[in-house]
Amino acid sequence: MNRGIFMLTNNYGYGTILYDILKEVNFDRYFWVVDSLFLIDNKLNDSLVEGVYLPKEFQAAIIKAHIPLFIRIRAYPLELYGLKIEEMEDYKCFMNSRCEIVLLCSDGGYYEIYVKDDDVLSKIKQSCLGIKHDRLEFITDKNDGRINFDPI
Numbered sequence: 001m002n003r004g005i006f007m008l009t010n011n012y013g014y015g016t017i018l019y020d021i022l023k024e025v026n027f028d029r030y031f032w033v034v035d036s037l038f039l040i041d042n043k044l045n046d047s048l049v050e051g052v053y054l055p056k057e058f059q060a061a062i063i064k065a066h067i068p069l070f071i072r073i074r075a076y077p078l079e080l081y082g083l084k085i086e087e088m089e090d091y092k093c094f095m096n097s098r099c100e101i102v103l104l105c106s107d108g109g110y111y112e113i114y115v116k117d118d119d120v121l122s123k124i125k126q127s128c129l130g131i132k133h134d135r136l137e138f139i140t141d142k143n144d145g146r147i148n149f150d151p152i
Contacts, residue, residue, distance in 0.1 A: 001141050002121060003091065004102075004114035007128050008135040012109065014040075018048075018062040018073070020131050021103065021113065024123035030075035030100065032058040033085055040067040054081070069108045070151045075101035088149045104151045112139060112146060 009017070032053040039048055048061045048071075055078065074088065076099055086097045094102055094114055102114040111128075115121040128136055137143075 002118070002138045003141065003144055004112060004121065004139040005125055005128055006135070006137050006139050007111040007113075007131070007133050009109045009111070009131065009133045012067070012132070014065045014067055016063055016065065017111075017131065018066070018068060018071075018103070018105075019059070021111065021124060021127055022062070024127045025075075025101070025120055027055040027059045029078055030055065031078050031081045033074040033076065034058075035072050035074075037072075038068075038070040040069065052085070054078075067108060068105045071103070071105045072149065072151050073101075073103040074099050090148050091144065091146065094149065102149055104146075104149060106151045114139070114149075 007021075032055070033051075034048055034053065035050050037048065037050045048066065053061065074085075076085070080098055086093070086099065088094050088097060088099060088102065091114065095116070100116050101120065104112045104114075113124055115124060125136075125138075
C-alpha cells in the first residue's frame, strides 16, 4: 500500500517548491496547519509563518519565493475548521486522525508527503515529476522508515 511520496532535491534554491509540490491539490477543500517551521524567505516577513491558514491565505503564502529547511504542513477538510487540531506523532496517528495530507521537509531537500486519498496522491506525484529531483519514490508499508512526524 502506498502511504505517500518521498522526494529528494538538491540545490533547489529560492523558489516555490511547496507550491510546486501541492499545486494540483484542490486548496479550497482544506484548511492548512503549518508548524515546526524553519524557512528562509526572499523578503523579510513576506512568507509562511506558523499557524492555521484558510485555503486562499495558504496558497498566497506558499507561492512566494522561499527555501524550506524544516517544516510540517497538515491539511484538514475545510468543514472541520475551528475544531480542535489533533497532534500527530506518527503514521498510525495520521491514519486515525481527520488530517488528509502531511508534508514534511527536512534539511531543505528531503520531502515526505503522506496522503490518505489515492487520487490526491497521484496528483502530488505528477507535480513532483515536474520538479528537478534526485530521487522520487512512493513511501510504502515496507519502505517507510519514519518513526515520527517531526521534521526536526
